[in-house]
Amino acid sequence: MFRINENYLKLKAGYLFPEIGRRVKAFTDANPDAQVIRLGIGDVTEPLPTAVTDAMKAAIDDLSNRDSFHGYGPEQGYSFLRDAIAAHDYQNRGVNVSADEIFVSDGSKCDTGNILDILGSDNKIAITDPVYPVYVDTNVMAGHTGPADANGRFDGLVYLPVTAENNFVADLPSESVDIIYLCYPNNPTGTVATRETLQKWVDYAQQNNSLIMYDAAYEAFISDDSIPRSIFEIEGAREVAIEFRSFSKSIGFTGVRCAFAVIPTELKVTASCGTVVSLHQLWNRRQSTKFNGASYVVQRGAAGAYTPEGRQQMKSLVDFYMTNAKLLREGLQSVGITVFGGEHAPYVWLQTPNGLSSWDFFDLLLSKGHLVGTPGSGFGAAGEGYFRLSAFNSRENVKTALERFKSVVQ
Numbered sequence: 001m002f003r004i005n006e007n008y009l010k011l012k013a014g015y016l017f018p019e020i021g022r023r024v025k026a027f028t029d030a031n032p033d034a035q036v037i038r039l040g041i042g043d044v045t046e047p048l049p050t051a052v053t054d055a056m057k058a059a060i061d062d063l064s065n066r067d068s069f070h071g072y073g074p075e076q077g078y079s080f081l082r083d084a085i086a087a088h089d090y091q092n093r094g095v096n097v098s099a100d101e102i103f104v105s106d107g108s109k110c111d112t113g114n115i116l117d118i119l120g121s122d123n124k125i126a127i128t129d130p131v132y133p134v135y136v137d138t139n140v141m142a143g144h145t146g147p148a149d150a151n152g153r154f155d156g157l158v159y160l161p162v163t164a165e166n167n168f169v170a171d172l173p174s175e176s177v178d179i180i181y182l183c184y185p186n187n188p189t190g191t192v193a194t195r196e197t198l199q200k201w202v203d204y205a206q207q208n209n210s211l212i213m214y215d216a217a218y219e220a221f222i223s224d225d226s227i228p229r230s231i232f233e234i235e236g237a238r239e240v241a242i243e244f245r246s247f248s249k250s251i252g253f254t255g256v257r258c259a260f261a262v263i264p265t266e267l268k269v270t271a272s273c274g275t276v277v278s279l280h281q282l283w284n285r286r287q288s289t290k291f292n293g294a295s296y297v298v299q300r301g302a303a304g305a306y307t308p309e310g311r312q313q314m315k316s317l318v319d320f321y322m323t324n325a326k327l328l329r330e331g332l333q334s335v336g337i338t339v340f341g342g343e344h345a346p347y348v349w350l351q352t353p354n355g356l357s358s359w360d361f362f363d364l365l366l367s368k369g370h371l372v373g374t375p376g377s378g379f380g381a382a383g384e385g386y387f388r389l390s391a392f393n394s395r396e397n398v399k400t401a402l403e404r405f406k407s408v409v410q
Helices: 006-010 016-030 050-063 079-093 108-118 133-141 195-208 279-290 296-304 308-333 358-369 395-409
Strands: 102-105 125-129 157-161 179-183 211-215 241-246 259-262 268-270 276-278 339-341 347-351 386-390
Touching: 006 133, 016 358, 050 296, 050 308, 079 102, 079 259, 079 296, 102 108, 102 279, 108 133, 108 211, 108 241, 108 259, 108 279, 125 133, 179 195, 195 211, 276 279, 308 339, 308 347, 308 395, 358 386, 358 395
Parallel strands: 125 157, 125 179, 179 211, 211 241
Antiparallel strands: 102 259, 241 259, 268 276, 339 347, 347 386
């Protein structure tokens, strides 16, 4: 008899967003006339920037001509995109990242899971709580944890609570850990990390020979230049960190799929045999074996975002969603809801009113307001009593949602 990877059986509750989808489907099946507004999953709603679509159309024309046709591309990404990323996202900001340290992919969600291929199974892993569920679930699937307890916390993981009580800044682990997951601007709380906070993490990683997995998927939404956009702005980070970034939200590529990971050449580890190993080389080997690269058309589209027109259009798109976030934040505050985030990230993180649990509040909003959000407990035990709303929606829907929200909580 064939065998399965029984680590998957540990995921008894299912992934957060499919569970939301199940509940919403049950409600809409029973209430077919309900006009449900979804502020849960962070999916974009606005059209792609024209600089991006024009570049993609030109790329399609390339594929229709024998002289400009492209088949298999480089697994690491085309140089025209890697060069643009290195110049505009890093070097123009005074950050030392070269094009050959950038690996283009079809999504940061994929990268944060696939990176486990090159990491050992006996690492001690620290995550903030609440946390983007993919960090936890991919480690569970890979067999890096034990079973979950009654609160959904998995044995073998070190949980670092981030709540209003500690201003959403996790304490450094009291023990030595090998891998640390950090996400800023944070999903789900919408909060950011100061330069001082990140320096503490880099110092800890250097002292403990740890690896920081830094998810900067929402860096485009930072509006304060004093807030770091990259972990590599921090001294010493090139020796201890990998950075993940995505085009999903900044230019609306949730369905198009394009992202990248940065693995510095200085990032090395000593194998059990004593050999010094480059993570950059291991990831390159993994990608060359298991990945054929993001498509030529998609990468041309992403490169279009780095033209002068594309950068302005990207800024306008980000500003649109951040205005939505501002409306949500201020509208909720006006009815006495305690709100966090929504200033440098497209997510608003709120405390559930009247002591309701996260899922009870989800059900109340859905049944009474025909609104969908994301229960904080779905992101971890420390997320209980909180709730996430996404600013990714039309302006009309956001305004309508606020009116409905007020009618539910008042």
